[in-house]
Amino acid sequence: MSSFNSAxxxxxxxxxxxxxxxxxxxxxLAARLLGAWQAAWPTLRRFLLAWPFPLAIFALWSxxxxxxxxxxxxxxxxxxxxxxxxxxFNSGELRTNGVISFNRVVSGFAIGAxxxxxxxxxxxLSPTFKDYVYPIFRAFAQVPSLGWLPLxxxxxxxxxxxxxxxxxxxxxxxxxxxxxxxxxxxxTRYIEVAKVYGFNQWQLLVRVVFPAAxxxxxxxxxxxxxxxxxxxxxxxxxxxxxxLGFLIxxxxxxxxxxxxxxxxxxxxxxxxxxxxxxxxxxxRLLRWRHDAx
Amino acid sequence: MAHAGTLExxxxxxxxxxxxxxxxxxxxxSLSIKPGEFVSIVGSSGCGKSTLLRLVIxxxxxxxxxxxxxxxxxxxxxxxxxxxxxxxxxxxxxxVEQNVSVGLLNAGLSDAAKKKSVQEHIELVGLKGFETAYPxxxxxxMSQRVAxxxxxxxxxxVLLLDEPFGALDALTRAHLQQELQRIWEAEGITAILVxxxxxxxxxxxxxxxxxxxxPGRIKRIVDVPLARSRDRGSYAFxxxxxxxxxxxxxxxxxxxxxxxxxxxxxxxxAW
Numbered sequence: 001m002s003s004f005n006s007a008x009x010x011x012x013x014x015x016x017x018x019x020x021x022x023x024x025x026x027x028x029l030a031a032r033l034l035g036a037w038q039a040a041w042p043t044l045r046r047f048l049l050a051w052p053f054p055l056a057i058f059a060l061w062s063x064x065x066x067x068x069x070x071x072x073x074x075x076x077x078x079x080x081x082x083x084x085x086x087x088x089f090n091s092g093e094l095r096t097n098g099v100i101s102f103n104r105v106v107s108g109f110a111i112g113a114x115x116x117x118x119x120x121x122x123x124x125l126s127p128t129f130k131d132y133v134y135p136i137f138r139a140f141a142q143v144p145s146l147g148w149l150p151l152x153x154x155x156x157x158x159x160x161x162x163x164x165x166x167x168x169x170x171x172x173x174x175x176x177x178x179x180x181x182x183x184x185x186x187x188t189r190y191i192e193v194a195k196v197y198g199f200n201q202w203q204l205l206v207r208v209v210f211p212a213a214x215x216x217x218x219x220x221x222x223x224x225x226x227x228x229x230x231x232x233x234x235x236x237x238x239x240x241x242x243x244l245g246f247l248i249x250x251x252x253x254x255x256x257x258x259x260x261x262x263x264x265x266x267x268x269x270x271x272x273x274x275x276x277x278x279x280x281x282x283x284r285l286l287r288w289r290h291d292a293x
Numbered sequence: 294m295a296h297a298g299t300l301e302x303x304x305x306x307x308x309x310x311x312x313x314x315x316x317x318x319x320x321x322x323s324l325s326i327k328p329g330e331f332v333s334i335v336g337s338s339g340c341g342k343s344t345l346l347r348l349v350i351x352x353x354x355x356x357x358x359x360x361x362x363x364x365x366x367x368x369x370x371x372x373x374x375x376x377x378x379x380x381x382x383x384x385x386x387x388x389v390e391q392n393v394s395v396g397l398l399n400a401g402l403s404d405a406a407k408k409k410s411v412q413e414h415i416e417l418v419g420l421k422g423f424e425t426a427y428p429x430x431x432x433x434x435m436s437q438r439v440a441x442x443x444x445x446x447x448x449x450x451v452l453l454l455d456e457p458f459g460a461l462d463a464l465t466r467a468h469l470q471q472e473l474q475r476i477w478e479a480e481g482i483t484a485i486l487v488x489x490x491x492x493x494x495x496x497x498x499x500x501x502x503x504x505x506x507x508p509g510r511i512k513r514i515v516d517v518p519l520a521r522s523r524d525r526g527s528y529a530f531x532x533x534x535x536x537x538x539x540x541x542x543x544x545x546x547x548x549x550x551x552x553x554x555x556x557x558x559x560x561x562x563a564w
Contacts, residue, residue: 192352193382196370197447198399207398211386288386288427 076258084258085265093247094266101232101243102270104160108167109228113221116172120179120217125205130180141173145231149238158239163232170231171224178220182213215286222278229271244270297328297483298362298373298450300349305358307344308508317508318344322358324502324511331477331484333498335491335537341509342487346455349485350376362451372400375444376453379460381436383428389415389439390424396446414442417476434465441473445480452477454486458493470496474521491541495534496523503540512540 058078064070065077076084088094119137123130145166156162186209194208210217236245244267251259305322308315318341326332336342347353349360351370360367362374375396383392393414397407415421418438428436437457444452454473458466470493477484477497488494494501498517505512515537523530 189378189380189382190384192378193384193395195352196350196374196376197396198370198372200399203398207395208384211384214386288429 073255074257076261080258081261081265084256085262088247088259088262094262097242097244097247097263098266098270101236101245104163104243105167105225105228105232105274108164108232109171109225111164112168112171112228113175113224115168116175116220116224117179117217119172120176120220121183123176123180124183124213125209134180137176141177145170145227146234146238149235153239162239163235166235167228167232170227174223174227175217175220178223179213179217182216182220183209185216186212215289218278218282218285222275222282225274225278226271229267229274233267296450297481299328299364300324300326300451300483300485301359301361301364302326302345302349303359303361305345305348305356305360307341307348307353307356319348319356320508320510322509322511324514326483326485328483329481331486331497331499332502333486333488333494333500334502334504335488335494336504336509337489337506337541340504340506342504343455344509346376346453346485346487349451350374350453372447373450374453375447375449375451376455377437377440377444377457379456381428381433381440383436383439383443385428388425388427389420389431392428392439393442393446396443400447410446410448411442414446415439417445417479418442419472432465433461434469437461437469438472441476445476445482448480450483452480452482452484454484454488456488457486459488459490466490466493471522473497478521491534491537492525495530495537496525501533501537503537505540 061075062078065072065075065080072080085094119133123134123137148166148169149162152162152165156165190208190212191204194204199207232243233245233248236243237249240246244263247263248260248267251257251263302322302324305319306317307319308317310316322345324332334342334345344353348356349367351367351374354369367374384395387395390411393411394407397410400407402410412424415424418441420435420438420442423431423435428439431439441457457473458469461469474497484497486494486497491501495517501515501517503512503515504510515533517533519527519529519533
């Protein structure tokens, strides 16, 4: 924004329709502080409002553990969980399992998202291909990832392939669907502009269709990653001997609820961070969309 | 300077098919436009004036009759015809400079020549200094200026304007009409403006084509022999404007002017 302002400052144009942000001399310090406050307030407010609810739950948990409303074997105190977390972290168990889960989700997601993108693009661009594939794709998408687990176990065993396939499937569906919707939703008015300036098919695709569909596609990618992560933890719960999901099952089997809860917190945190990374990339890539929606 | 095109429309007929029934939208349109001429087309909505423009630009096909540019029948879209739509239709992911360059993508110029032409046209529409601004940072009037620059940047022979200022406020509109006249004179280009604003049509046009709807036909062509820049307040201007406006006001029916006295018509119950 600052480069834009400096550009307008050097401009002598003062037309009725040209909205030149005029500066009225040097603003006073108070006015500037007020301006900064007004700019920062919405972000600050959102940040502040995010806290009361989790803190209340945490307080409830602490109270429940402290007064033993629930047996401590079932609901360990926050302190115990925190200590267990430290132990798991120091012993390297958390890191080993975390890295394994992370690698699985990354490779599965990469496969799933790229094939989902391809599928979505093909369906979006070719109505014939869509007619062939879309109905069966919808049917396939209606079966939750875990619904395929028994069949897949028979086919590929319970090794890495099983996890990768299920994680990939979890990413493929939202990516393909959103890519399809994004491409179908490219406004005709943009396509007409491309036609007027004699764009060929490739130029139309790269310079109009993809940029216009990109916000929607990226939405699908974000959903896809979240779903991948959820699917992975679920598969690890059911059929694995390592990974964060396995840590949860392992803790439950040994009746160590503190391990279960520490692992749950880590799973949640990783999922949150993964989505946050994509959200940050999104704001970088979609600067042009500023305030547009 | 661009070569200004001669546009010839001969016995143009166009119909859509609605529920199996043919629906005529344009009927027997014949219009000959000289190189460098500015022709305004006015009509109420539904008179087919936008369809006519879409046929000339090449976004609609399937018509009877002929549309000739410099004697050659037009086929599809081409860089020798530029258009400004009612909405600016800038790509929101490109900045001003990149949006204007869209017009030159397939122009077959060297990069340096493209850059020069883009810069010239940004200056022509008065947006120097805004090259790196994105559409969301521009007002409606500025966006429409960018759209005009994009339409002109490859120096087309004909500039088509489809209600380009319809969505702008009155002050901005009046100002951009003045600007459009300046740009048109600077480029020496043939221009066709479709509008429903009679004053705009008379202010800008060498001739004003009045169309009537269902099906779209040319009702009358009014010459505007006034020197530019025109004074909207002058007597001669208002006379021509009133003359064009009179084409839209059907003479009211006799019984509306002198209502028949019918028995009891002036009576009413008192509650």
